[in-house]
Amino acid sequence: MKKKEVDKFNKQIRMYYDLLPQFEILTQYINVASKTNIFLDKLEKITVTKEMRILYPEIANEMDNFNNKYSNIRKKLGKIKSETDKLLKKNRERINDYLNILGIPYEFFETNINDDQKNAEFIIRAKNSKNTDMQKDRVNNLSYGERNLIGLIIFLISHKEDDFLIIDDPASSYDEYRRKVIFDMLYKCKGENTTMLVLSHDHIFAKYAIYHFEKSKEKRYDRLGTLEKLYYNQTGKIDYIETYNETIIKPIKKDNFDSMTNFIKERLKELPHEINYLVAINLRLYYEINKASRYHKEVYGYLSQILHRKEKSEIIESLEKVNKTENDILSAIKDDLKIDYDVLDNEYKLGINIDSMTNFEKLIFARENCSKNKLGKEIKNELNNIVHMNMAYAICLNPYEFNYFSKFVYNYLKNDLNITFN
Known part of the structure; x- marks a missing residue:
């Protein structure tokens, strides 16, 4: 072999090797485009080297195309990040609002977003804590009742648009204040076109349903509040089921409740x-x-x-x-x-x-x-x-x-x- 040919081969190998950082940058940019957890401060124009133009002219042309549209791409990726953050914040705050109303001293905080599976990972941490140790995942600190409440909140929010939901005994183990919060939560979280069947051993749920539905009918519709309109429009049948020997279904009316x-x-x-x-x-x-x-x-x-x-x-x-x-x-x-x-x-x-x-x-x-x-x-x-x-x-x-x-x-x-x- 001639030394001249060896030097030429070595020069080509060096050119390919020197392109490795360019491909790493390119791979990073491709990943940025497919991820919603975007760090825009790291997004800059790509320097297209002489070696890239010689060895991979088609890729070099696409890199030039990216640089020419850099401002527009950055703007669109920023919008994706903004909309994603807004969606996560909306759902996170909605859950945390209910945790606050129900007296649960914890909050949800997202730690990782998985774009391939279209989901995000969350931890449950102590509310408003500046202590680093308290910001760790506290899911094991939750009581049985708190776990059930959080499960119900997540279930309702994630199935808001389903056609049909069955909720079994959502509140019978809680005090009357929490029962009322849970009762209202069913109305607020239910999709407009969702049929929800609530089963409960708790007479208080039936009492709430009858009382609020009847009260909403006593007012002029245009004077009803937002929640009262939900009571009025979204309350269907309220029945009592007895299953001693055979199944007997009896409608419950307001007069069936009294001292x-x-x-x-x-x-x-x-x-x-x-x-x-x-x-x-x-x-x-x-x-x-x-x-x-x-x-x-x-x-x-x-x-x-x-x-x-x-x-x-x-x-x-x-x-x-x-x-x-x-x-x-x-x-x-x-x-x-x-x-x-x-x-x-x-x-x-x-x-x-x-x-x-x-x-x-x-x-x-x-x-x-x-x-x-x-x-x-x-x-x-x-x-x-x-x-x-x-x-x-x-x-x-x-x-x-x-x-x-x-x-x-x-x-x-x-x-x-x-x-x-x-």
Whole structure:
């Protein structure tokens, strides 16, 4: 081989090697064009070397083309970055706003954007913290309830335009304030053309839906606020589902919510104006919920003995011990409820007719029939909550019309006590 040819080959190899930085710059610019996480301060015109023009004239021409359109390209890439930042900021702030409203002391912060998969990575860090350690991902610090709330927020925002969504029990484990925030969030995050089915064990959700929908209908439409218009336009059917033996669907209306006291009074209007077992059940409920045992001990005791099916002679005897007569008791009841009742029949127990009772009243009747085994005691404990109104709400769903005792109780009363429900 001639030395001249070797020198010429070495010179060509050197030219290719010297182009490596040029290709690295070119590759970087191609990546910039395909990424939304753009650093425009690093974007400059490309210096086209003599070697590039000799070895790769077509690439050199494209590099010249880039340099000629540099200002326009930089402007368009800047717009891409601006729009991306705006979108990320909008979604991030939307999530963080709800975290703030719900009292969760953390915030979302994006750490990496993946253009190929069209997503961004986020961390959850302590809110407004300048401490470097607190700016680390704190996802493991979240409580179970906080995780569920954040999951619900992200789910609603990311599925805003879906045709159909099913939300299962979104709020039953939270306090009433958070329930209301979650209820409103469902309306705010729902797409205009999305059908959303919300299932809940929580009567408060149904109460919110009925109350806000009815209130929105009472106003002129042009005077409704933004959220009120969502209540008005986006509320569909509000139904109660019972699945004890077969599935029964009942529509819920505004009148189905009231104070327990008023429900009892309405029921007493339907019953005879004489003291019998069924009347005593409801009177006892009335005095229980109004804490009458504190100021009307004799009335409360009289009704309790009927509830426990004591003999009439025993009931009269217990009244005599406190210097009271049955007429004294009926007079006190009349003062409270403005109803004049006749005295209890001596054979009142023979007149107990379970078929004339509502399902709610049957539960109270059944309490006295529970067996003393472990299962019977568990059932009685649950029925005690009903008799003593331990879990009554100030405003609740009418228990005379809607059954919301557990299926555990239902099966026991039906199978072990042979009680037939309406």
